[in-house]
Each structure stands twice: as structure tokens, then as C-alpha cells.
Amino acid sequence: MEKLAILWDSTALAHFETGQIVMMLVGFLLLYLAIVRKFEPLLLLPIGFGALLTNIPLAGFSEAGGLLYYVYKVGIDTGVFPLLIFMGVGALTDFGALIANPRMLLLGAAAQFGIFATLFGAIALNYIPGFEFTLKDASAIAIIGGADGPTAIFLASKLAPELLGAIAVAAYSYMALVPIIQPPIMKALTTQQEREIEMLQLREVSRREKIIFPLAVLLLTILFLPTATPLVGMFCLGNLMRESGVVDRLSNTAQNELINIVTIFLGLAVGSKLSADKFLTLETLGILGLGAVAFAIGTAAGVLMAKLMARFSSNPINPLIGAAGVSAVPMAARVVNKVGLQANPHNFLLMHAMGPNVAGVLGSAVAAGILLALVG
Amino acid sequence: MxxxxxxxxxxxxxxxxxxxxxxxxxxxxxxxxxxxxxxxxxxxxxxPTIEHAVAAPAANPTEPSQGVISAISAAVHQYRKQHR
CATH class of the missing domain: 1.20.5 (Single alpha-helices involved in coiled-coils or other helix-helix interfaces)
Incomplete structure (x- = not known):
């Protein structure tokens, strides 16, 4: 009888807490979203599975000595994983469309309004009893509006590690929801005529310009915003490997094998932060709500800026491309293209939207650097 | 507060x-x-723009140029036609 009691005691059934069961259900929900609904499956699948593993009673995945504990310590606590991913993103990014039409950088800048406005909103939430966001917490939450997973994780790991799970899940969920969140805002702020505007063909960009560009970005960051150099530096390294054309092997590794390996561990480590005591809180609800607001404001600011630019520009500008300023590469640019085609079946905006789209990546990295410098 | x-x-x-x-x-x-x-x-x-840069290796002196290759294949073609 005593043996039976010991045996019972060694099963998970005897140790399940309600919180763990709820978090496992959250894990299953993420797996469902990834597998059935195809929401950012590359990240939500490992995150969902990480959530399952970390909530297993007695297994101790996320306690000192457990696998996920070390993966988190090595990769996210240090900021290494998001930076390696950023290098891969740099190697995947073609700045040609931006170099051909550099004014698109202004759209990438305008869309960052979503970040800073949300920061304000997060602090204002403190008026509701139960919320106690510090300025650091608010900054880490606001960066969801940058629509850039690695940037959000990097900043959250530096400013508010205890909120990281919720922030990462919100960031990736909303990036998957871009095709649902953005079009109504884009349509509400533009007229049919504006959406039909066709833009001029972009000029051809030489290889030399593409090689000098990442170096110039890095130089400016070094001079004016050193706190952003971890993100921008790795991004520029990846991009230089791509454009220089002399290290194709390294470039291919950065944009395929390396980014894939890191993605597996990044997802698992983020999932390990989905424990009941950290996730089942009122704050998580606040973070999910604020994330959606950040996305919406960023999109609106981008579109409005594009309308303003169209007024002063000699070349026609379709205001829809402003929505691509909220990074989320390349999903946001595809959404712009789709909404443009709905208004005018002969209007292909994809290349024009790629400019503000990659500008948005730079913009959110710069915004992250500013937040680190002023709040960190 | x-x-x-x-x-x-x-x-x-x-x-x-x-x-x-x-x-x-x-x-x-x-x-x-x-x-x-x-x-x-x-x-x-x-x-050289990127397109040219890609085309450039064809100018490698150890490899026959596009023109030489087409001339040779035309000659071979003609030779086979005559010596059937």
C-alpha cells in the first residue's frame, strides 16, 4: 500500500496545479493556431510546445538544471538569440527599394508613433486598479507596436524580463494578424481614388550602393545612437554579407540554417516563460490589449504620413504604402499590395511597399535604441 | 499614487x-x-550593375566566350550537314 502511494506520488496527476493545466491549454491553443490556422507557425509552434514542457509537474524544465532554464539563460537573458535572428533578417533583406526611393524612410519613422503612443497608454492604464506598469515595463510593452519579433524580445529581455512571455506571444500573434488588423484601418483613412494611385517605376540600384548602405547605417548608429548598435550592427553585418557577394556561404547560413536553429531555441525559451504565475495575470490582458492598439496606431500614423507626403510630392504616392511602415516584413507589404489590387487590379504596390517595410525595421531598431538609452 | x-x-x-x-x-x-x-x-x-556582374564571368579568358561557342556550334552543324 505504501508502494502504491509512492507510485501515485511520482505521477504528474498527483501534482497538477490548476495554473499549470490552464497554461498547458494555452500551449495547446498556440499549437492549434500554428498548425491549423497557420499563424506564424515557425514561432508559435515551438513557443506552444515550450509552454507544454515548462508546465509539466516534477519535470523541472525551467528550474535550475532543466533544459529550458539553460536555453533561456544562454539565449535570451544574454540577448544573443534575438541578435542572431536579426543578423539572419539582415541577410534576407534587400534594401534596393528603399535606396531607390529614400524618402520612404519617413514612413518607417511615422509608423513608430504606435510604439511611443502605446508607451503613454500603458502608463495611463495604471489608473485602473490592478495595473502597476513602471516606465520600463511600459517601454517593453510598447515595442510590440514595432511589429518586429526579435526587437521586441531583445528589448523585453533588457527592460522587463518578467513580462517577456506575454510580450513575445502578443508580438508574434499580432504579426500573424496583420492581414486582419490593417486593411480596415487602411480603408478607413483613404478614399477610393487615393487607393487607385499608381506609382512610378523605381530606378535601378547599383551593387556599389547596396554595399555602402549597411556601412552608412552602421556609421550613423555608432555616431548618434550607440545603444541601438547591437541590433543595427548585427542587422548590417547580415546585410553586408548578402550584398558584398563574396561570402555567399556565410550569407546563406545566416538566412537559412542559423536562423532556423536559433528560431527553434528562441521559441522554446519564450515558451518556458509561459508559466501560470507570470502569465495568468491581469497584466497579460493589458499587454494583449495594448499590443493591438500599438499596431493600429502605427498603421494609421504610417498611412497619414503617406497622405501628407503625397501632398508635397511631385511624384504620385499611394497612401496605402504607409501602412507597411510597421515592419512585419514582408507580411505588411503583401497586405498593402492586396488592398491596392482590390482598388485597382492593375496596381502592383509590392515593390513600393517594400521600401517603407524595411524602413520600418530600421525605425523600430532605432526606437528600441532610444528606449534603451532613455529608460534602460 | x-x-x-x-x-x-x-x-x-x-x-x-x-x-x-x-x-x-x-x-x-x-x-x-x-x-x-x-x-x-x-x-x-x-x-557594373548586378546584372552585369552576373554576366561578367563569361568574359573569363580560360572559358570560350558566348560568341565563340555559337560560331563553333554553327560550324559543327554545317559540317555535319555536308558530311552526312
Whole structure:
């Protein structure tokens, strides 16, 4: 009888807490979203599975000595994983469309309004009893509006590690929801005529310009915003490997094998932060709500800026491309293209939207650097 | 407590203004930099664009050029026609 009691005691059934069961259900929900609904499956699948593993009673995945504990310590606590991913993103990014039409950088800048406005909103939430966001917490939450997973994780790991799970899940969920969140805002702020505007063909960009560009970005960051150099530096390294054309092997590794390996561990480590005591809180609800607001404001600011630019520009500008300023590469640019085609079946905006789209990546990295410098 | 939040709100508003100003200044500077790069690029004169760079290996002296290959294949074709 005593043996039976010991045996019972060694099963998970005897140790399940309600919180763990709820978090496992959250894990299953993420797996469902990834597998059935195809929401950012590359990240939500490992995150969902990480959530399952970390909530297993007695297994101790996320306690000192457990696998996920070390993966988190090595990769996210240090900021290494998001930076390696950023290098891969740099190697995947073609700045040609931006170099051909550099004014698109202004759209990438305008869309960052979503970040800073949300920061304000997060602090204002403190008026509701139960919320106690510090300025650091608010900054880490606001960066969801940058629509850039690695940037959000990097900043959250530096400013508010205890909120990281919720922030990462919100960031990736909303990036998957871009095709649902953005079009109504884009349509509400533009007229049919504006959406039909066709833009001029972009000029051809030489290889030399593409090689000098990442170096110039890095130089400016070094001079004016050193706190952003971890993100921008790795991004520029990846991009230089791509454009220089002399290290194709390294470039291919950065944009395929390396980014894939890191993605597996990044997802698992983020999932390990989905424990009941950290996730089942009122704050998580606040973070999910604020994330959606950040996305919406960023999109609106981008579109409005594009309308303003169209007024002063000699070349026609379709205001829809402003929505691509909220990074989320390349999903946001595809959404712009789709909404443009709905208004005018002969209007292909994809290349024009790629400019503000990659500008948005730079913009959110710069915004992250500013937040680190002023709040960190 | 309420006063604390007020203080934080003022700080957040300062961040909003300072942050947006800096983002715009930085990216405007980058626009200038891109224009300078484009200008320098033009001054340096015609450079093989990416398309040309890809085509360039054909000019490798150890490999026969496109013209030579087509001339040879035309000759072989004719030879086979005559010596059937």
C-alpha cells in the first residue's frame, strides 16, 4: 500500500496545479493556431510546445538544471538569440527599394508613433486598479507596436524580463494578424481614388550602393545612437554579407540554417516563460490589449504620413504604402499590395511597399535604441 | 499614487516627443546619407550593375566566350550537314 502511494506520488496527476493545466491549454491553443490556422507557425509552434514542457509537474524544465532554464539563460537573458535572428533578417533583406526611393524612410519613422503612443497608454492604464506598469515595463510593452519579433524580445529581455512571455506571444500573434488588423484601418483613412494611385517605376540600384548602405547605417548608429548598435550592427553585418557577394556561404547560413536553429531555441525559451504565475495575470490582458492598439496606431500614423507626403510630392504616392511602415516584413507589404489590387487590379504596390517595410525595421531598431538609452 | 501616475505620464509624454523627434531626425539623416551615396556612385561613373556582374564571368579568358561557342556550334552543324 505504501508502494502504491509512492507510485501515485511520482505521477504528474498527483501534482497538477490548476495554473499549470490552464497554461498547458494555452500551449495547446498556440499549437492549434500554428498548425491549423497557420499563424506564424515557425514561432508559435515551438513557443506552444515550450509552454507544454515548462508546465509539466516534477519535470523541472525551467528550474535550475532543466533544459529550458539553460536555453533561456544562454539565449535570451544574454540577448544573443534575438541578435542572431536579426543578423539572419539582415541577410534576407534587400534594401534596393528603399535606396531607390529614400524618402520612404519617413514612413518607417511615422509608423513608430504606435510604439511611443502605446508607451503613454500603458502608463495611463495604471489608473485602473490592478495595473502597476513602471516606465520600463511600459517601454517593453510598447515595442510590440514595432511589429518586429526579435526587437521586441531583445528589448523585453533588457527592460522587463518578467513580462517577456506575454510580450513575445502578443508580438508574434499580432504579426500573424496583420492581414486582419490593417486593411480596415487602411480603408478607413483613404478614399477610393487615393487607393487607385499608381506609382512610378523605381530606378535601378547599383551593387556599389547596396554595399555602402549597411556601412552608412552602421556609421550613423555608432555616431548618434550607440545603444541601438547591437541590433543595427548585427542587422548590417547580415546585410553586408548578402550584398558584398563574396561570402555567399556565410550569407546563406545566416538566412537559412542559423536562423532556423536559433528560431527553434528562441521559441522554446519564450515558451518556458509561459508559466501560470507570470502569465495568468491581469497584466497579460493589458499587454494583449495594448499590443493591438500599438499596431493600429502605427498603421494609421504610417498611412497619414503617406497622405501628407503625397501632398508635397511631385511624384504620385499611394497612401496605402504607409501602412507597411510597421515592419512585419514582408507580411505588411503583401497586405498593402492586396488592398491596392482590390482598388485597382492593375496596381502592383509590392515593390513600393517594400521600401517603407524595411524602413520600418530600421525605425523600430532605432526606437528600441532610444528606449534603451532613455529608460534602460 | 495618483500623483505618481501623473508624474509617469509626464515622463511618458516627454519620451513620446523626444523619441519621435529622434527617430525622424535619424532617418532623415539617413535619407541624406543615401543621396550622398547615390551622388558618389554617379561620380565614380558607370559601374557594373548586378546584372552585369552576373554576366561578367563569361568574359573569363580560360572559358570560350558566348560568341565563340555559337560560331563553333554553327560550324559543327554545317559540317555535319555536308558530311552526312
Amino acid at each position: 495618483q500623483q505618481d501616475i501623473g508624474q509617469l505620464l509626464i515622463e511618458a509624454a516627454t519620451l513620446l516627443v523626444a523619441g519621435m523627434t529622434f527617430v525622424f531626425l535619424f532617418l532623415t539623416l539617413l535619407i541624406g546619407a543615401i543621396h550622398v551615396i547615390a551622388w558618389i556612385n554617379q561620380r565614380l561613373g558607370a559601374e
